[in-house]
Structure formats: structure tokens, C-alpha cells
Amino acid sequence: MTGSTVTDMITVQSGVPLSMNSEFTIAVHSLVYLAFLPERMAPSEAIADNVSTNPARIRKVMSCLKRGGYVDTREGAGGGYRLTLDPAIVNLADIYRLMAQGSVIPSWCSGNPEMDCVVGSNMREVMDGIFCRAEKQLENYFGGITISDVLGQIKECEEC
Known part of the structure; x- marks a missing residue:
């Protein structure tokens, strides 16, 4: 698996990429954005603007992240969502799960x-095993990437 990209890992043999839950991408983007900010805090409108989605969708994702202990909220003027964990310890596998x-x-x-056909009667079980192993490999890959790593790659892009 060395040298494989995540796209390689989640692309079926036909060459068609599998669909990934967009909330995962929104969650990662939001956490990276909060890690980027000096105060690590922003209102849902600012996060939504950066993610290019609507604030209601951000609030839904941030609610899950809050339940997971990744962010908390501050009410009132100057309030919003605040990153509660060190971005160097939050890995993408945790967010994916x-x-x-x-x-x-x-x-x-x-x-x-x-x-009665051996192919038709066993395809579901075999494919379930294949997809479960693929997901485990994806989680292992994501486990080696932190929010800080993603932010670092973004900062490298800025230097290009």
C-alpha cells in the first residue's frame, strides 16, 4: 500500500471513486480553519463563509464535533465555536469515525x-468483507494525519 493516495484507496476497480460523506470534509475544514485562527474561535457564519456552505449546515456539523469533545461554544458577542483540543493530537480517523x-x-x-448460483449467493458476503477491509485501511491512513498536518500542507501551498 506504500505510495497509495487516499483517492487510490477509495476508488473501486472500475475507476469510479466511492462517495465520501460531505460532513466529514466540512468537519475537517472547520477544525483546520479554527486551528488556523490565533484565538481558535469563530462564529458559524465565518466558518460557513470559509467552507463555502451555509451556517445551518455548519451548526449541524459543529454540534457533532461538540458532542465529540472537539469544540465548545461561547454565547453572545464575540462568541462562536472554539477548538478545545490540540490540533496536533486530533487525527482524521477520529473525525471520520x-x-x-x-x-x-x-x-x-x-x-x-x-x-442457486455460487456467484449471486456469495457476492454480498464477499463484497461486505472487501469494503470492511477497505474502510479499515482508510481509517488507518487517516489515523496518520492530524489537523495540524492538514494545516501544514495548506501553509505549504501558500508558499508555492
């Missing part, structure tokens, strides 16, 4: 265990 676990596994699989 919170926001999108299972999104690699399709909700429907071909075949029917009741079929």
Missing part, C-alpha cells in the same frame, strides 16, 4: 444469498 464511519460501505450490494 465521528462523522462518516461506514460511508465507504455501499448501502446496497448485488446478489442474493438465496440464489
Whole structure:
């Protein structure tokens, strides 16, 4: 698996990328944005503007992140969402498990265990195993990337 990218890992043999839960991307973007800010705090409107989505969607994602202990809120003027953990210890696997676990596994699989054909009767079980192993590899890959790492890569882009 050395040298593989995450895109390589979640692309099926047909070459069609699997769908990834967009809340995962929004959560990572939001946490990186908060880590970037000196005070590590911003209102949902500012986060939404940076993510290019609406504040209601940000509030939904941030609510999950708050339940997970990654952010807290401050009410009133100057309030918003604040990053509560060191971005160097928050890895993408943790965020994936919170926001999108299972999104690699399709909700429907071909075949029917009741079929007389060996292919049709076993396809679902075999594919379930393949997708479960793929998701585990994806989680392992994400486990090696922190919010600080993502921010560092973004800062490198700025220097280009």
C-alpha cells in the first residue's frame, strides 16, 4: 500500500471513486480553519463563509464535533465555536469515525444469498468483507494525519 493516495484507496476497480460523506470534509475544514485562527474561535457564519456552505449546515456539523469533545461554544458577542483540543493530537480517523464511519460501505450490494448460483449467493458476503477491509485501511491512513498536518500542507501551498 506504500505510495497509495487516499483517492487510490477509495476508488473501486472500475475507476469510479466511492462517495465520501460531505460532513466529514466540512468537519475537517472547520477544525483546520479554527486551528488556523490565533484565538481558535469563530462564529458559524465565518466558518460557513470559509467552507463555502451555509451556517445551518455548519451548526449541524459543529454540534457533532461538540458532542465529540472537539469544540465548545461561547454565547453572545464575540462568541462562536472554539477548538478545545490540540490540533496536533486530533487525527482524521477520529473525525471520520465521528462523522462518516461506514460511508465507504455501499448501502446496497448485488446478489442474493438465496440464489442457486455460487456467484449471486456469495457476492454480498464477499463484497461486505472487501469494503470492511477497505474502510479499515482508510481509517488507518487517516489515523496518520492530524489537523495540524492538514494545516501544514495548506501553509505549504501558500508558499508555492
